[in-house]
Amino acid sequence: MKTLNYLTLALAMGIFLLLGITNTQAKTDHKEFKTAQLSECFECHKSSNVQPNHDSSFIKEHRILAEKSDSNCIECHDQSFCLDCHIGGGIEQDLKKSISSKGNYMPKTHRSDFISIHPIKAMDNPQNCYRCHEANFCESCHEKLPQKGTLKIKSHTPLGTYNQTYWNSEHAKEARRNLQSCSSCHPTADVCVQCHSAKTGGVNPHPKNWRSIKDNIRDKGNPDKTCKKCHLQY
């Protein structure tokens, strides 16, 4: 079904291509407007029916414009402008930016003391974190936390008569909703494998489309790091 969707998409692009060859607009060079005021931009954008950008929510929505392969960001901004936020540089001092616990400037989106509020903010579209941080970024702190193991997480709440810790019924739901946060403290998933391994007759943790994707993961990825953890044969 998904293949069909993408074929339809490709066909639609073909039709657009035929239509487009006959009527396209030249792109405006924006270099000369580099120092213009936003109000000046609005005047021109309005007359050419192009929605203005760089407005109040531009930090959130710039991704959509920047990811276009012919985006014209570079006409006004050097790549340092992107990387100072995305990879923690700081040649242009923005006085609104704080310094992280690791000594890099943080984007302005990281308000307050971000360590205090990040478990909540990271849930507002969890993918946003991964646009700048690799998965091991979380692990680099959580693995070394002096109080590791004391985080109060619903599924980790001791439930036994003698306050033993064991996985309660919430853990599956929590893990499905935000599996990335599990990997922060359990990067190799060894704790998951204890109960989910086929070697011990564990509970199947795979997604619904597993039959369809298992060969992809085995053949394209590295089965030593994935399949072999739980299966003798794969």
Add this chain to the structure above:
Amino acid sequence: MKLKLSLLFLALLCYTSFSNATEVTLKSSTQYLWYEDILTQDTEKDIAEYLKLNVSKIDKEGKLNIYGYGRVSKQLSSGEDVEGKLYYLYLDYKGLFNDRLDLRLGRQFVYLSAVSGVIDGANVELKKLGPVGITVFGGRNVQFDSKKEVTGSGDYLFGSAIYLNLPKNSRVELSYGVKYDDNDIARETIGFDFSTSPVKGVSLYGNTKYDVISEATSELLFGVKLQPLDRLTLKGEYYESYPTFDATSVYSVFAVDKYKEKLIEAEYRLSDNYLITAGYGREDFDEGKNANLYEAGLSAKPIKNLALNIKYEKRTGYAGSLSGLRLNGEYKIAKASIAAGLDYDDFRREESRASTAKKYWLGVNYDVRKNISVAARVEDNENYNYNHSYQGMVALNVNF
């Protein structure tokens, strides 16, 4: 050290090898920073030197340029070695073959719907092929940790895109990206992007990523932006994501839930100097869990050279509640600009901690001469980790 030598060598090369017309600009920023390391609970002190190089007008037509940017840093408060990050260093040749081909060679930032990152490699853009354009890039996938490069062997990144410009400011783009981790395929992604303005004051846009290995749409965004009045902009967006992992990670085999988000935002420009914003977002975490997000803001320039921003945000629901205020302002006096701000967040994590986090900061930038400026910033944080956590920086910036 390698980085510093590379940049110095390149700067020397530029001065000696290029024609008289060649323009070389070098920006330096020497910085002293202090901050709290939450893991060690120590106050760390760093010194960092940033260098940014732009070489232009190398050839007669001005099509060939070289861009470089890097940092070396040393933690003075510990025995850490001098560390370096070369963010980019590339040769940019624009407008080859009758302005139909742009070429970038070297370390550079590349970004498409399907994939983005920093590569050591090449980026080729074919344009003006009627309404069509094609981009192809590939190379070593450069990875950084907080202070240095940590690229592994066998890490590569490749991407390509084809776009089509259409009438009514319409555009579609299909992209493809593949990421290798230690010579194994870690990600294979197809991206699709479209935008159009079918009638005056109406824009539609969308962006999606399909993870080929997980056979799942990992991100989907559809939005509409309206301008019913000259000064009023309305935005509505639907977004959903499905977490996917590198195929080289054991987490790629686990079941996950979709995250969905609907949001509406309004921006009203009262005048050139006053802007108000408001927004509401509904987040759905599947299996009956959700959250609501409310935002309101004001940007004002009440007098000449003074800019003020205030934003309030409230979140309730799954994972915790948060009520936060952010206030900052900047005033320019002759050669100086003074900025200050405060953040206040009252939060309650689900099943966990409830507390407040406060931040106060003050910063100054002063132009000593046309090409020399100094900047300084101090900040105090009060939260459950610290009664007071101070941090700051002092920078000397020179344009050569």
